[in-house]
Amino acid sequence: MNQPNQTPENNSRKWWILIAIGIGTFMTALDGSVVNIILPVLRETFSSSISSIEWVVTVYLLALSGLLLGFGRLGDLHGHKRIYLSGFGIFLLGSFICGLAPSLNVLIVFRAIQALGAAMLAANSPAILTSSFPARQRGQALGLQATMTYLGLTVGPSLGGWLTEQFNWRAVFYINIPVGIAAILLSQVYIRMDEPSDKKARFDLLGAGLFTFGLVLLIYGLNQGYALGWTSWQVLGSLVVSALALSAFWLVEKSAQNPMLDLSLFSNWVFSSSVFSAIINYIGVYSIVFLMPFYLIQGVDLTPSQAGLVLTSMPIMMAVAAPLSGSISDRIGARLPSVVGMSLLSLGLYSLSGLTIDSTLTDITARLVFVGLGIGTFISPNTSALMGSAPRNRQGIASGILATARNAGMVLGVGLAGAVFTSVIGPSPDPSAPAIIAGFRASLLVAAVVCAFGIFVTASRSRKPGTSPRAAGERDHET
Secondary structure, three states: OOOOOOOHHHHHHHHHHHHHHHHHHHHHHHHHHHHHHOHHHHHHHHOOOHHHHOHHHHHHHHHHHHHHHHHHHHHHHHOHHHHHHHHHHHHHHHHHHHHHOOOHHHHHHHHHHHHHHHHHHHOOHHHHHHHHOOHHHHHHHHHHHHHHHHHHHHHHHHHHHHHHHHOOOOHHHHOHHHHHHHHHHHHHHHOOOOOOOOOOOOOOHHHHHHHHHHHHHHHHHHHHHHHHOOOOHHHHHHHHHHHHHHHHHHHHHHHOOOOOOOHHHHHOHHHHHHHHHHHHHHHHHHHHHHHHHHHHHHHOOOOHHHHHHHHOHHHHHHHHHHHHHHHHHHHHOOHHHHHHHHHHHHHHHHHHOOOOOOOOHHHHHHHHHHHHHHHHHHHHHHHHHHHHOOOHHHHHHHHHHHHHHHHHHHHHHHHHHHHHHHHHHOOOOOOOHHHHHHHHHHHHHHHHHHHHHHHHHHHHHHOOOOOOOOOOOOOOOOO
């Protein structure tokens, strides 16, 4: 991969690029966590049911997940900066009109527009960072970007609550506008306009349509499985049609002259194992995110504000560990820090599965900090290995695959945890605290086993026959 020349001007420019990308990353992470905290307020404002209010979050997830790969490919074809800046504009427009929404149905539609912009940002930001930093600093840069994600997730709930109390729920969306304008100005000045990787290539519209349709149905089915029932016609129908659409997508991509998804990327074991490891990591992460509120509020009888305070300990530790792990991986390679991170996550999940109704807040927080250490240690080197193993003209699609893996892991984690949790607590509409804790413990134990398998997937990346340490991303992650 061609690296930027490290003149003093370029050396200063790359850090401004990181700041610009970091602000955008912080903003989108903040938006996701802020919106969750105002759902009860939206339900009261619009006099809607919980199932209807959930679509404020669900439609965002569906649109974001289905569009990531397409916008990553568009970045490769038309320039990452162009797509990235366009995404900022759409995201800010979506935020503004969400704040103006007169009804719940209109808000849901506007959230889909906001997700359109978020997909353009998420699918191209790692590619911009990868091309702006030399290989010896790639892990550090990606780790600092991950830190901004965790800071957004940490600040979101408290900021959302404060804005809602001081103003109203609409301020939660308006706050994106001044932050986004600052990021756009920095991005316009410092991010270089990159040339398309292949000016003659055409965008694979059929492949993009099949992938978006299939993935949206897949995520819908997994997302609604524990709520509607895994044997309901809506869930089964979504999963069957999704399988057909994604199978058709695979066949189309194999024969397309300019495919949206270059399947040859997966012939590189470093790339494939990094994608699979990322999915497994996020299954573990979102099992915790989904289950901990049940344990803390219904199992241990904390108030929502107390539970929120306890839960911030995990992303704070993730924010501290991610850049440190990224810097270490720049020196010793990505494999060992990734393996250590996945191992700590698996052990942390096992530790959390041992919590009881009598566990102290200190004990709970300490175990969450341990889990946060594992997640933060894993994310940066794994991302660096994935991005470094993709060719220069496929950086956008690699970014899209990474973001898609994150969302797939999130949905699979919630679906798996929800399935085990509901199976253990039974059909009671008002389960007892002991039942809640039993379901919580069983679900996290299953997630720990899944992440234990992830240790072997992560560790295998440099032992694939014919793969050298250099190709495995063990030193500079260059292609």
